[in-house]
Amino acid sequence: MSQTDTAETTANRTDGQGASTTAGETVETTRPEWTNYETGGETKLAVEDLDVHYGDDHALKGVSMDIPERSVTALIGPSGCGKSTFLRCLNRMNDRIRAATVDGTVDLDGEDIYQDGVDLVELRKRVGMVFQSPNPFPKSIRENVSYGPRKHGDIETGLLARLTGRAEPDREETLVERSLERAALWDEVDDRLDDNALGLSGGQQQRLCIARCLAVDPEVILMDEPASALDPIATSKIEDLIEDLAQDYTVVVVTHSMQQAARVSDQTAVFLTGGELVEYDDTEKIFESPESQRVEDYISGKFG
Amino acid sequence: MSRATQTALVRDDRTVYEAVAGSAVGVSGVAFALGLAALLDVVAIDESVAGIELSVAFGVLLLALGTAVVGFGVTSRLAYVDTNPQPSAGIVAAVAFTAVWFAAGAVAAGAWGLGTVGRLGAGAVLGGIGFATTAFPREDIGSTAPAGAIAGLFGLLLGGGVVGPGWEQVLTGYNATLFGDTVVPVVVLFASLVTGWSAAKAYGGFGARGRNVGAYVLIYLVVGSILTVLVGLVAFVTVKGLPGLFNGFDVGGAGLVRWPFLTNGAGLLADIAGVFPALMGTIWLVVGAVLFAVPTGVGAAVFLSEYAEQGRFTGAVEVATNGLWSTPSIVFGLFGAAFLIPRFGNQKSLIAGMLTLGFMLLPLVLITSREAILAVPDDYRDASAALGVSKWQTIRSVVLPAAIPGVTTGVILGVGRIAGETAPILLTMGGGVLPARSAAPDVLGGFRLSASPPFVSNPALLEATSALPYQLYALITAGLSGNIRNPQEYAWGLALTLLLVVLVFYAIGIATRYYFRRKLHQ
Numbered sequence: 001m002s003q004t005d006t007a008e009t010t011a012n013r014t015d016g017q018g019a020s021t022t023a024g025e026t027v028e029t030t031r032p033e034w035t036n037y038e039t040g041g042e043t044k045l046a047v048e049d050l051d052v053h054y055g056d057d058h059a060l061k062g063v064s065m066d067i068p069e070r071s072v073t074a075l076i077g078p079s080g081c082g083k084s085t086f087l088r089c090l091n092r093m094n095d096r097i098r099a100a101t102v103d104g105t106v107d108l109d110g111e112d113i114y115q116d117g118v119d120l121v122e123l124r125k126r127v128g129m130v131f132q133s134p135n136p137f138p139k140s141i142r143e144n145v146s147y148g149p150r151k152h153g154d155i156e157t158g159l160l161a162r163l164t165g166r167a168e169p170d171r172e173e174t175l176v177e178r179s180l181e182r183a184a185l186w187d188e189v190d191d192r193l194d195d196n197a198l199g200l201s202g203g204q205q206q207r208l209c210i211a212r213c214l215a216v217d218p219e220v221i222l223m224d225e226p227a228s229a230l231d232p233i234a235t236s237k238i239e240d241l242i243e244d245l246a247q248d249y250t251v252v253v254v255t256h257s258m259q260q261a262a263r264v265s266d267q268t269a270v271f272l273t274g275g276e277l278v279e280y281d282d283t284e285k286i287f288e289s290p291e292s293q294r295v296e297d298y299i300s301g302k303f304g
Numbered sequence: 305m306s307r308a309t310q311t312a313l314v315r316d317d318r319t320v321y322e323a324v325a326g327s328a329v330g331v332s333g334v335a336f337a338l339g340l341a342a343l344l345d346v347v348a349i350d351e352s353v354a355g356i357e358l359s360v361a362f363g364v365l366l367l368a369l370g371t372a373v374v375g376f377g378v379t380s381r382l383a384y385v386d387t388n389p390q391p392s393a394g395i396v397a398a399v400a401f402t403a404v405w406f407a408a409g410a411v412a413a414g415a416w417g418l419g420t421v422g423r424l425g426a427g428a429v430l431g432g433i434g435f436a437t438t439a440f441p442r443e444d445i446g447s448t449a450p451a452g453a454i455a456g457l458f459g460l461l462l463g464g465g466v467v468g469p470g471w472e473q474v475l476t477g478y479n480a481t482l483f484g485d486t487v488v489p490v491v492v493l494f495a496s497l498v499t500g501w502s503a504a505k506a507y508g509g510f511g512a513r514g515r516n517v518g519a520y521v522l523i524y525l526v527v528g529s530i531l532t533v534l535v536g537l538v539a540f541v542t543v544k545g546l547p548g549l550f551n552g553f554d555v556g557g558a559g560l561v562r563w564p565f566l567t568n569g570a571g572l573l574a575d576i577a578g579v580f581p582a583l584m585g586t587i588w589l590v591v592g593a594v595l596f597a598v599p600t601g602v603g604a605a606v607f608l609s610e611y612a613e614q615g616r617f618t619g620a621v622e623v624a625t626n627g628l629w630s631t632p633s634i635v636f637g638l639f640g641a642a643f644l645i646p647r648f649g650n651q652k653s654l655i656a657g658m659l660t661l662g663f664m665l666l667p668l669v670l671i672t673s674r675e676a677i678l679a680v681p682d683d684y685r686d687a688s689a690a691l692g693v694s695k696w697q698t699i700r701s702v703v704l705p706a707a708i709p710g711v712t713t714g715v716i717l718g719v720g721r722i723a724g725e726t727a728p729i730l731l732t733m734g735g736g737v738l739p740a741r742s743a744a745p746d747v748l749g750g751f752r753l754s755a756s757p758p759f760v761s762n763p764a765l766l767e768a769t770s771a772l773p774y775q776l777y778a779l780i781t782a783g784l785s786g787n788i789r790n791p792q793e794y795a796w797g798l799a800l801t802l803l804l805v806v807l808v809f810y811a812i813g814i815a816t817r818y819y820f821r822r823k824l825h826q
Contacts (some may be wrong), residue, residue, distance in 0.1 A: 096689060112438055124692035131690075135683035138824040148691040151701065198825055209687070216691055 029155065034279040034291045037267065039068035044220060044250040045090060050104035052085050052275070059085045060275040062104075072242055072251045074265035075284065076258060078298070082275035083254045087222050091127035092120060108220070125152065128218035132225045134205035136197035136212070141189055144197045144208055145176045148216035172245065175215055183211035184241050203234025212240065221245060223253040227260065239264050258299060262287050270295045305430060321376070321385040325507035328372045329521055332500030335365055336525050339492035342485070344536050349488045351467035359488045361774040363463025366492065369499040370456030376506035377448025381441075388511035391448030401450040404498075405434025408454065416639030443510050447518075455483040455495040462488060497525055541800055548790070548797020552576040565797055568789065571740025577788040579798050581744035585654070585735065585771040586805055588747050589612040590723050593665050594657030600662075602704075602711060609671075609677045610699055629667035636664050637728035645732060646764035648766060654745055655765040657733030661722040668718040669711070676710025677703060708820040723806045726773040735770030738788070745769045772802040 009133045026106050045067040052060035060082045075083040085094065092113060105112045113123055125148075136144050149155045157176065160166040175186045176193065180186040189200070197208055204227060213221060223242070227235040245251055255261050260264040261268050262283060269280040272294055279286060279295045290296045341347045342358070349359040356364075380387045392398075409430030412425040437445045437453075461467045471484035504521035508514035552564040553577070568578030577603055612618050640660030648656050681702050688698040750764030781796050788794045 011491075091690065093690060095687070096686070121692040121694060124690055131683065131686060133683065135687045137684055137687065138706055147688075147701075148693065151688075151691070151697050153692040196823075196825060212687075212691065273542035 002095045011238075030276060030278050030292070034267075034281075035065060035277050035281045037065070039066050039267065041068040041071060043067065044069040044109065045252075046105075046107040046110075047086075047089075048105045048107070050086070050089060050102070050106065052082070052089060052103075053101045053229050054097070057093040059100075059194050059274060060089070063275075063277045065269055065277060065280050067250065067252060068267070069250050070246060070248065071266040072246045072253060072264050073269045074261035074263045075271060076256075076268060077271035078273060081258075081271040081273050083269075083271045084224055085275070086271070086277075087129075087224055087252060087254050088220055090220070091124050091129055092118075093129065097121070117202045121152075126218055127222060128213035128216060129218040129222045130206070130209050130213055130224070134202055134209055136200070136208050137200055138203050139193045140197065141180075141197050141200070141208060142172075142176050143274065145179050145211050145215050146172050147212060149175060152216065157174075172238055179211040179215040180208075182214050183207045184237065184244075185211055200248045201234070203230050203237060206230060206234070206238060207241065210238075210245075220250045220252065223251065225254050225256060228256055235260075258287075264268065270298065272298065317649030319385065321379065321508055322509075323371070325376055325503050327370060328376070328503035329500055331365070332496045332503060333521075333525065335369070335492055335496035336500065336529075338362070339489045339496060340529055340532050341578055342487035343493065344532070347462065348469075349485050357469065358460055359468045359484070360465065362488065362492050363459045363461065365459070365500070366455045366495045367447055368462055369503070370451070370452040370454070370459055373448050373455065373499050373502045373506070374452035377445045377452070377502065378442035380448075380506065380510065387444060387506075387509040388513070389443035390511055392440075393438050393441060393443045397438075401438040401454075402431045402435040404454055406431030408457065421623050443514075444506075447510070448502050451498045455499045456718065458491050458495045462491065467491070467704060480745050493529075497522065497556070500525060538803070541796070541803055544796040545798075545800025545803075548793040548795075549800050551793065551797065555736070556811070566801070567741075569741030569743060570738035570794075571742070577738070577794055578741075579772065579775065579801055580741055581735070582741035582770040582772045582775040582798070583801060583805070584744045585733070585769040586723060586773075586802070588654060588745055588769075589657055589661060589718055589729070589733070589771055589818055590809060592655070593661035594719065595661030596659060597665035597669050597718070598711075598715060601666050601714075603674045604670050605673035605677055606699060606704070608701070609674050610695070625667040625670050629671065632727075633664060633725050634727040634731075637731035639663070640728055640732035650733035651766075652732055652768040653766045654733060654769040655749070657729050657769070657771070658765075659723060659729045660732045664725070664728065665715075665718040665722050668721075669714050672714025672717070673707065673711045676707035676714075679710065680706045695724055705820070706824060709817045709824070712813055712817040713762060716810055716817070719809045719813065721808055723809060724773050724802065726777045729771050729774040730777070733771060733774065734768040735774065736768075737770075737782055738774075739770045772798060772805065776802065 003130055013255040033213050041286060042189060043066045047065050047067070050060055051058070059304065063082075063086060075086060077083050086093045089102055089106060090113075092102075102114060104112055107113070108123070108126065114116075114157075127288045137147060139147070146155055146157070150157055155168055156166045157169070157172060158167075177186060177190075182190065185204060189195075189208075200208060206229075208219075210226075220229060226242075230238065239260060242251055246266070253261075253265065265283045267281065268283040268286040270278050270286060270290075270292075272278045279290055279292050286295065287299060290299065338347070339362075342349050347358065347413045349357070351358045351364070353361050380389065386638050406427040410423040410427035412430075413426035416422075418426065434450050437449045440446070441449070467487060468642055469484050469488075471487070473482045473487075474480075475482060500521050505514040505518040508517035549565050550563075552562065554562050556562060564576040565578045566583060567580050568576055569581050570577040570579070608618050608621060637660060638657050640663075644656040644659055645652060684702045684706065685698055688702050689695075693701075695745060745764045745767065747762065747764045750762040752761050752763070753759060754761055778797060779791065779798070
């Protein structure tokens with residue numbers, strides 16, 4: 001559905017309900033105070049006036065929001081609203097799309113990650129990411145988990161390391177075990193670490209991807225609809241895990257499911273069509289008494 | 305009937321009609337197999353089967369099949385059996401039978417001595433009848449009557465002895481003669497294919513299901529014949545080559561194997577002439593070409609698919625590589641002779657041959673590696689990038705391992721081609737026609753250190769060397785026999801050895817691919 005279609009639909013529905021829009025006016029205007037949410041904790045990521053263009057397509061319009069440390073921030077909104085784009089800006093994965101241009105600043109602990117000379121390797125070690133569909137490498141479970149630390153040279157394995165006495169099999173074991181335990185997968189796979197990861201079920205694969213991300217010891221974990229490809233039981237495991245992870249990590253999760261956002265998140269940002277952040281507040285506030293009529297419509301299922 | 309009610313959805317009883325049609329399909333299959341055997345000279349058409357000549361028996365069989373097929377159509381048309389024919393047999397069948405009957409008419413008129421006009425006229429009349437009987441009646445008549453009639457006609461010709469073992473026809477204008485022992489099997493193959501298809505349609509009750517069964521039978525018969533030709537070819541070379549290959553072979557006490565054909569040269573002092581120098585030449589040639597082409601080709605593929613911006617440049621490279629892969633090998637040979645030979649001691653040498661074949665192999669390795677790399681899901685690249693792993697490390701530890709099976713496939717195909725190449729070797733590598741054992745290249749032992757640049761030399765690489773296909777070609781064209789007692793046997797043994805070498809390289813490649821596939825997916 002194109003953006004104009006959605007905008008018209010919105011207008012019709014709003015009119016139909018007799019909302020406070022006059023004839024000719026299409027949608028309500030977003031008020032700055034709706035997104036001006038004072039976060040409780042220390043700010044981990046501060047986003048300021050973020051604009052993203054894919055060629056001529058204006059995907060994200062002047063988004064500003066502060067993401068607090070050690071909490072779960074949910075990003076919700078209909079398809080094509082720019083929530084995934086926003087997420088991918090936080091670890092500069094959008095750099096991998098040639099046509100994408102990003103303006104504005106994203107501060108990680110007060111440092112702009114879009115300034116010149118930012119080390120992407122270091123940034124992505126600190127800001128990890130879990131994708132929508134589970135994407136483990138076609139390698140063993142153990143190799144999947146230790147992949148990041150190995151490539152960063154934090155753990156030395158392989159023939160040369162063994163020959164020169166620098167191999168640290170114990171450290172690798174500990175790291176693999178700790179990461180898998182943290183991702184609530186250890187008990188299911190501890191007897192088959194050398195099996196190919198593609199033999200795991202979808203839910204296990206996704207938890208393996210989380211373990212793989214945890215192994216590089218990030219500070220922020222970005223999750224792009226991590227449970228949308230999973231069955232209800234696997235989904236609830238992932239949700240429990242997200243809540244649990246928030247004790248140590250800053251988690252930002254994009255989701256389609258409002259129940260999921262309501263269940264796991266501390267604060268929720270609602271993006272609506274057109275790449276606009278409409279409202280950002282405590283999750284409870286968003287789901288019980290949102291300021292914006294459009295957000296209320298969206299949450300009550302009248303739109304999107 | 306096993307059930308009280310027979311529904312349109314469930315058919316569980318086999319009618320007599322189906323049984324007869326099914327056995328007609330089977331008989332057609334047998335006739336087809338026999339025709340194939342006769343074509344490959346496994347059976348002779350003048351052999352006697354149960355007292356009658358095979359070609360006459362073929363005729364009787366075809367006549368019976370033709371009659372049966374027409375019978376299926378008529379039975380169905382007169383509604384004695386329950387079938388679902390469509391209104392017409394379709395345009396493809398109509399065109400095919402028009403062509404068949406046109407040809408039959410033209411040939412028959414020619415046999416009666418009519419001129420061009422007469423032949424065309426007869427062809428047009430019979431072609432028209434063929435078209436009319438296929439296109440106008442309902443499918444059950446349209447796809448059986450013309451088919452049965454052509455099989456019946458062929459049956460009459462063979463059964464009546466008009467065309468038989470002694471038959472021959474001089475083709476005026478072609479400087480060639482058709483003999484009965486080729487024509488009879490071809491006629492049988494064609495007619496049994498047609499009756500098999502037609503009977504299969506009847507078995508399926510015509511309509512969609514009948515067409516399905518008909519296509520199935522056609523495809524199986526054609527695939528079967530391709531496989532037969534393949535197996536026949538390999539079996540032919542094997543049977544002819546085994547005596548030469550195992551000439552003087554014996555396993556002595558203590559497991560000592562003596563295999564002179566593979567370990568001897570063809571020099572005057574050898575008791576049994578062997579192919580050792582050429583065998584080693586071919587092995588080193590392939591190894592050298594692979595060592596040159598695989599790193600270069602895979603490297604270029606990585607650049608083109610991971611680093612280069614997709615656009616005009618990569619498009620041009622793609623066109624150029626495809627062009628190179630289809631360049632005739634003699635052109636590569638000429639390039640090697642004119643460009644490489646002056647740079648490697650001005651004489652034909654092993655290394656010139658290796659590089660020439662390497663150049664030939666390069667485009668295929670590049671094309672297949674590129675496809676294999678592009679087929680690696682972007683998910684892996686994203687996942688790796690999100691872990692902060694650099695692009696090159698991602699390529700090395702995720703993309704390339706996932707692409708190895710595809711790359712191996714390319715190398716297997718390429719090795720099959722270059723191992724048998726003769727023209728480039730003729731121009732760049734030369735070597736004796738009947739090399740003595742001492743002429744075998746000793747690449748590993750040939751390295752010499754020296755005090756002056758280039759500090760390392762290897763005379764074995766710079767010497768003219770023989771290779772299996774080249775030696776075979778030279779033996780056939782020059783007709784040299786030298787020390788060889790039985791040149792025919794020697795040449796066939798040589799051919800079998802070449803076949804085996806290629807198969808061994810294939811086996812290595814397939815094992816590699818299997819190993820990496822297992823590693824990736826288990």
